[in-house]
Amino acid sequence: GAVVSQHPSWVICKSGTSVKIECRSLDFQATTMFWYRQFPKQSLMLMATSNEGSKATYEQGVEKDKFLINHASLTLSTLTVTSAHPEDSSFYICSARKTGTVAKNIQYFGAGTRLSVL
Amino acid sequence: AQTVTQSQPEMSVQEAETVTLSCTYDTSESDYYLFWYKQPPSRQMILVIRQEAYKQQNATENRFSVNFQKAAKSFSLKISDSQLGDAAMYFCAYTGTYKYIFGTGTRLKVLA
Numbered sequence: 607g608a609v610v611s612q613h614p615s616w617v618i619c620k621s622g623t624s625v626k627i628e629c630r631s632l633d634f635q636a637t638t639m640f641w642y643r644q645f646p647k648q649s650l651m652l653m654a655t656s657n658e659g660s661k662a663t664y665e666q667g668v669e670k671d672k673f674l675i676n677h678a679s680l681t682l683s684t685l686t687v688t689s690a691h692p693e694d695s696s697f698y699i700c701s702a703r704k705t706g707t708v709a710k711n712i713q714y715f716g717a718g719t720r721l722s723v724l
Numbered sequence: 725a726q727t728v729t730q731s732q733p734e735m736s737v738q739e740a741e742t743v744t745l746s747c748t749y750d751t752s753e754s755d756y757y758l759f760w761y762k763q764p765p766s767r768q769m770i771l772v773i774r775q776e777a778y779k780q781q782n783a784t785e786n787r788f789s790v791n792f793q794k795a796a797k798s799f800s801l802k803i804s805d806s807q808l809g810d811a812a813m814y815f816c817a818y819t820g821t822y823k824y825i826f827g828t829g830t831r832l833k834v835l836a
Contacts, residue, residue, distance in 0.1 A: 638822065640823075640824070644767075648828070648829075649815060649826045649827065649828050649829050650769075650815070650824075650826050652823060652824070655822070655823065697767060699767075699769065701769070701824075703822070711757045711819050711822075712759075712771065712774065713824060714771070715761075715768065715769035715770075717766070717767070717768045718767045718768070
């Protein structure tokens with residue numbers, strides 16, 4: 607199997623607070639994890655690539671100081687939305703790639719986190 | 725730069741019938757992978773099928789099959805014997821090195 611757990615599934619917070627989202631690969635090791643943002647009725651937009659033990663690589667236009675990514679182990683990556691504002695409200699999805707396998711190009715996705723900033 | 729295009733924002737199919745979703749892509753890479761993912765209302769992304777570019781044989785997974793035309797850079801998904809549970813957004817995705825590039829998606833409605 608290849609299960610990716612994402613927590614929480616839904617979070618509501620006040621403007622100005624920070625929110626942390628966790629992404630765990632439950633039954634495999636993942637050197638690389640990805641964070642996406644999805645607006646209603648739109649496709650997934652890659653925000654950043656998270657590599658275990660090193661700094662994340664952010665896509666153009668994504669504020670790295672706003673969206674802090676930490677990949678401290680081979681099974682866990684976290685996304686922290688700092689000083690969240692209503693415009694940060696969205697659906698955030700993580701994915702993970704298995705390490706060292708033939709199927710290394712397959713990404714396995716978490717169930718997503720709905721963030722609502724009041 | 726690589727691009728993925730899904731030209732059908734929405735498709736409908738009668739239950740038990742067959743439907744084909746279109747996807748075209750553009751790349752200068754010779755080694756790459758193509759995928760179809762399903763996103764039901766729960767929004768969990770589910771891998772439906774994948775195709776390695778170096779393989780000429782079209783991939784199949786039960787009721788799902790692809791028509792991979794490498795020269796035309798086309799990668800369509802055929803769903804046979806459509807079921808109500810097939811109703812979802814379907815995304816075509818490309819990867820060469822490590823990043824996925826997604827199409828804009830096709831919403832599939834299955835009519836009872």
